[in-house]
Amino acid sequence: MIVDGATDITTPALVVDLGVLEHNLSTMATAVAERGAALRPHAKTHKCLPIARRQLAHGAAGLSVATVAEAETFAEGGIADLFIAYPVWADPERGHRLQALAGRTRLSIGADSVEGAAALGRALSGTAEVGVLVEIDCGHHRSGVAPRAAVDVARAVAKSGLALTGIFTFPGHSYMPGAATEAARDEAAALSEAAELLESAGFEVRITSGGSTPTARQTRPGVNELRPGVYAFNDAQQVALGTCRIEEVALVALGTVVSAPAPDRFILDTGSKILGADRPEWVSGHGLLPDFPGIRVSSLSEHHAVVNVPRGFDTPVPVVGERVRVIPNHVCNAVNLVDQLVVCSDGQTVDRWSVTARGANT
Amino acid sequence: MIVDGATDITTPALVVDLGVLEHNLSTMATAVAERGAALRPHAKTHKCLPIARRQLAHGAAGLSVATVAEAETFAEGGIADLFIAYPVWADPERGHRLQALAGRTRLSIGADSVEGAAALGRALSGTAEVGVLVEIDCGHHRSGVAPRAAVDVARAVAKSGLALTGIFTFPGHSYMPGAATEAARDEAAALSEAAELLESAGFEVRITSGGSTPTARQTRPGVNELRPGVYAFNDAQQVALGTCRIEEVALVALGTVVSAPAPDRFILDTGSKILGADRPEWVSGHGLLPDFPGIRVSSLSEHHAVVNVPRGFDTPVPVVGERVRVIPNHVCNAVNLVDQLVVCSDGQTVDRWSVTARGANT
Numbered sequence A, B: 001m002i003v004d005g006a007t008d009i010t011t012p013a014l015v016v017d018l019g020v021l022e023h024n025l026s027t028m029a030t031a032v033a034e035r036g037a038a039l040r041p042h043a044k045t046h047k048c049l050p051i052a053r054r055q056l057a058h059g060a061a062g063l064s065v066a067t068v069a070e071a072e073t074f075a076e077g078g079i080a081d082l083f084i085a086y087p088v089w090a091d092p093e094r095g096h097r098l099q100a101l102a103g104r105t106r107l108s109i110g111a112d113s114v115e116g117a118a119a120l121g122r123a124l125s126g127t128a129e130v131g132v133l134v135e136i137d138c139g140h141h142r143s144g145v146a147p148r149a150a151v152d153v154a155r156a157v158a159k160s161g162l163a164l165t166g167i168f169t170f171p172g173h174s175y176m177p178g179a180a181t182e183a184a185r186d187e188a189a190a191l192s193e194a195a196e197l198l199e200s201a202g203f204e205v206r207i208t209s210g211g212s213t214p215t216a217r218q219t220r221p222g223v224n225e226l227r228p229g230v231y232a233f234n235d236a237q238q239v240a241l242g243t244c245r246i247e248e249v250a251l252v253a254l255g256t257v258v259s260a261p262a263p264d265r266f267i268l269d270t271g272s273k274i275l276g277a278d279r280p281e282w283v284s285g286h287g288l289l290p291d292f293p294g295i296r297v298s299s300l301s302e303h304h305a306v307v308n309v310p311r312g313f314d315t316p317v318p319v320v321g322e323r324v325r326v327i328p329n330h331v332c333n334a335v336n337l338v339d340q341l342v343v344c345s346d347g348q349t350v351d352r353w354s355v356t357a358r359g360a361n362t
Helices: A018-034 A049-057 A068-076 A092-102 A114-124 A147-159 A180-200 A236-241 A331-335 B018-034 B049-057 B068-076 B092-102 B114-124 B147-159 B180-200 B236-241 B331-335
Strands: A013-017 A063-065 A081-087 A106-111 A131-136 A163-169 A207-210 A251-262 A265-268 A305-308 A323-326 A340-345 A348-354 B013-017 B063-065 B081-087 B106-111 B131-136 B163-169 B207-210 B251-262 B265-268 B305-308 B323-326 B340-345 B348-354
Touching: A013 A018, A018 A049, A018 A340, A049 A063, A049 A348, A063 A068, A068 A081, A068 A092, A081 A131, A081 B251, A092 A106, A092 A114, A106 A114, A106 A147, A114 A147, A131 A147, A131 A180, A131 A207, A147 A163, A147 A180, A163 A180, A180 A207, A251 A331, A251 B081, B013 B018, B018 B049, B018 B340, B049 B063, B049 B348, B063 B068, B068 B081, B068 B092, B081 B131, B092 B106, B092 B114, B106 B114, B106 B147, B114 B147, B131 B147, B131 B180, B131 B207, B147 B163, B147 B180, B163 B180, B180 B207, B251 B331
Parallel strands: A013 A340, A063 A081, A081 A106, A106 A131, A131 A163, A163 A207, B013 B340, B063 B081, B081 B106, B106 B131, B131 B163, B163 B207
Antiparallel strands: A013 A251, A251 A265, A251 A323, A265 A305, A340 A348, B013 B251, B251 B265, B251 B323, B265 B305, B340 B348
16 A cells, blocks of 8 residues: 655645556456456446556456446447446437447447336447346345246347347345345346256357455356456545455545544544445445544544544544545545546556546436 | 436436525525524535535535535636545645645635644645634534543644634534434534633634534534535434434436346346445435335445335336435535536426535545
């Protein structure tokens, strides 16, 4: 992680440690390759072209994105293979954009309903190169159909004139302490079941895509592509889940102590407008202070991170004007709050990267 | 609130109903004027010049902002009186920016420590027109000093060559059902106590500034300026607090049903990257669906708002491709996620407003 100092940075700011980032990109690329799967990192985490290019340099097969607007940003940046891992609703406006996209990048899109597949078909008729992957629910119960319903969606894809290229799932129920192993098992089981049913119905299932940072290293047979995103930076959620060590967190919010009105309380300028407001029940606090082990952000408002110092804490606490690093709970939402990431290497600011796809929600 | 339809809007989007906005601006202006206080709306809610100008047209004395960067944006937009209601840490870089700001707008700044006041003095020495207000803690226990400590900070302000113009507080403990009346009482008591102590020590306390949408209509003697912010739009938190009726919510996220994988579940594209992830314990759900009374967003990921339909719900639920309105829990963080607000009147899109101060955190 970055050393402190960095007085050329105005706080609050999100700061990336280049060495840790490279370590994270490299170890995940190796782990996934060793398991014989393709890596298609989810770019919604970083929304940033320099990181996308590094992921491809580490052997990624392409990128995953969540929205048409993200796909547009990365296609414009020259990324040649994009999968919108989302059940896109192709209304006429989005349909035109998808058609334009299909002309400039190799494009795949998710679908999880007969209606959604039909709308994609209307939007993309005559664009034979676009692949469609049916989304399967493996236990997270968000979007995605049960494996037994995959054939209906696949038939709608075929009827709409598009090419079914595979299936995908997101084992989001891995986001709970101790849940990753079972979620990885569910992921493989659901994808295998859906693939078998589809093949029995005459479909070829080339891609079986799973994902998530907590499960990616536990890939099982039946999953031939992985879409982790957070691993590039890691965050306090991943630390709490045991997915990474605190030294493997590549992004922190750098803040300043703006107030210390009581001996057991200080306030940083890293509020929810820089850290994001995510806090699942199994994460304590609103951000970790890596330089003050055991201390977390106690409460968060838009521009205040209140830190209550536990009784008996024996390290000196920072004073007004000092700079403090905070690890966000959920890095994807933190990155989406800034226009730029400050890039540090060996404690020096070496670059600033545009978060080009920030706010690209549509 | 906006009528649905609006097919020219690509989802997800934040949509403002102009009529409801005007109602909210007008009723708050009247309520505060009737209590004999000045209104200085907090612009961190909307970050938007057209709304700032409307607030001034309704008689606001100036605007409150949270950061130097927000002050810069509104000063550039021609707003002539700005109060940075925050204990600003004036490091050299921020100090230069404060000096530049003081040259182009009437500027006031918060301070809540001897060190903070001294840093402001170093940054602004010779800029006599800048006013400083000491922040008082009235029970929220965030930043701000206890009333008895106000004199120390005021002396540091005077010593640093700046003009003490008043005191301010934020009764944030009003954000709890049933707490507003007592919080408004605490606010008046703390400001009155601090003002008395300061006056006994020879300081003139011209401004006694309180705030918050839940308490603004309960202003008490001893508070001569108010800084509510959320009231311009309102949100699901204010509905839960009973501060406003659902018809007084002026901003919604417009989403599309992208998936309906089970009869009792549908998924909207209004995830945490458009609604924000705030959810205090006393708010159930991650957003209200005003057109489906009793239904809330059950869980939220970045691009998915999962709605579990309660058993026995007897209104037809929306199908894939339909558009649905969602009221965010905390509108300030939602607005900060977009570059533009879509403005509707009588169900028609009439304008788009830039969220000019989006991301202005420094």
